[in-house]
Amino acid sequence: MAIESTNTEQPTIRVVLAKLGLDGHDRGIKVVARILRDAGMEVVYLGLRQTTASIVAAAEEEDADAIGLSMHNAGHLALAPSMLAALHDADLDIPLIIGGIIPEADIPILEGSGVAAILGPGAPAEEVVTAVRGAVAART
């Protein structure tokens, strides 16, 4: 299925994507960046080795509608809550979406802590786009 461009009457969704911490697996997030772009979103990819502070700063500066982080090193149970806490401290009500290698058992834990959506390996483009649109719509 081809990914259709967004209806031009809707405001363009701005997404900040980043790799938080040391994990260097960036294949997935780069594919996701292009998928979201093809779906008409504006994507700001911050790159590797970002901190919660650098992501908060970028989200503020870019007026982001959503933040997407990719995690492949099993650090998600520590990193996702620290990102949520940083957003909370900065008074930013922006949905956080996590993609990567996330065991099924951790999904309710992450959702319970406030992660808006979780995308596993091989998630189809449609699912990626729907997850971001849904997360943004839920906050507005």
Next chain:
Amino acid sequence: MDDKKHAWQEQYDATHLRDVPFETMSGVPVDPVFGDAPLPGQYPFTRGLHAAGYRSRLWTMRMFAGFGTAEDTNARFKEILRNGGMGLSTAFDMPTLMGYDSDSPWALGEVGRAGVAVDTLRDMEDLYADIDLGKVSTSMTINGPAAALLAMYIAVGEQGGVAKSDLAGTIQNDILKEYQAQKEYIYPPRPSMRIVTDMIRYTSAEMPKWHPVSISGYHIREAGSTAAQELAFTLANGFAYVEAALAEGQDVDQFGRRLSFFFNAHSDFFEEIGKFRAARRIWARWMKERYGATDERAMMCRFHTQTAGVSLTAQQPENNIARVAIQALSAALGGTQSLHTDSFDEALALPTEKAARIALRTQQVVAHETGVTNVADPLGGAPYVEWMTDEMELQAEAVFAHLDELGNGSILEGVYAGIDNGYFVGEIADAAYRFAREINNDQRIIVGLNEFTDGNDEDETNLLRIDHSVEELQRKRLEAVKQERNSAAVEASLAAIRNAAEDPTVNLMPPIIDAVKTYATEEEISNAMRNVFGTYVEQAIV
């Protein structure tokens, strides 16, 4: 009998063969090789490095492992050796790979997760405890801080009475592909290259059984490249190391013998086999014709293979056992020297002990039950296989020509330029996106992912969980080492590293070995060089 055939026969007759019948399951004896010269063991080695293929020696079944603390991984190592694994391969956690200690703020959530945490020599002592380093060969997958980890391994060997000249193994130490694919770099490319050439020089002189660089296409492929890009970028990086070592006056016949490679075995069976065969041919030709090697051993592309982690699906994970078996078979038919087979649960987590055992058993089935080891290069001469080998070579040569031009006649400069201008990351990202689109558009079927999805809702398999207490435990261990050690000796050893780093004529290995023996941490050693070399920050391109 022509000369080549005669030479092959002499080589074969001089080879000690495994004590098994070389016949089919039905009892039909088979020849050790078929087809025309050049035969296996003959330049340009398209058909393999050894006249007898796997009749003399099977590939080394080398399973990659590492998680939690050094004790946890030590237990897994012993399990692997008990189960018939023939060599060790060490996975380090992200902080270790990036030159940070477990108590660094960067280490949050990462300690012991994707590999084992090593901060000081104390961890390395525990990691290889009760394993005779004079008997096993060890591979260490580490790049940015490779010099510190090799130094620790040398020190552990010494403690156990094994001289460094008797240590056998490989350290990945392929920094160029870090900027292109894996992204575990610390310093900028040029000073990093100096560390690599220092290590090549040091091991060439002091450690005759050690491979100082494993030039790796694995990560390039995992990051999304095509098979031909994996082949081309990897060999180009290899040429770059050769040019760097030649530029500082090293002998190509000496260091050339110690270079080794590491490839990915993905799912397109014949493309992979063609890639492996082409790798040997290209490397031999370039080493001889462009770099002037005269010793055939310096022209041989020896390689390790790992099945494609990226090909594994989180859906119906047991299907991955079939994928791994087919990929392992391509590596065997491609003539690999050693092989790691991935565990079926790796799209979900680090492997459980059971999953890792099945993966090892898979390559044992290929080695002992299928008969493919009876004949060297059994597919050689098949029109499709020879065409694929030529095609891989053609595509790779086009990349070399581009890099040669980019570097004005130097592949080394071409590779630096390709890192600077985003050529490698761009090519890889384009290929990854094309592949993702093909799956997304159902032009490419991945079983369980976009077709044949019945069964995807079954209960999740049992996964390895790394206890969160590992991080705290490791920090306490580090704290204890820091309390016990002589801090004046640590400081002096770090100053010596800084001084060596400032003087490009000094080899960095001896001061780094001195430093690890004072229990200086990996991060302290890395910082000593960060102070002089600076750090590398990648431009984010999508």
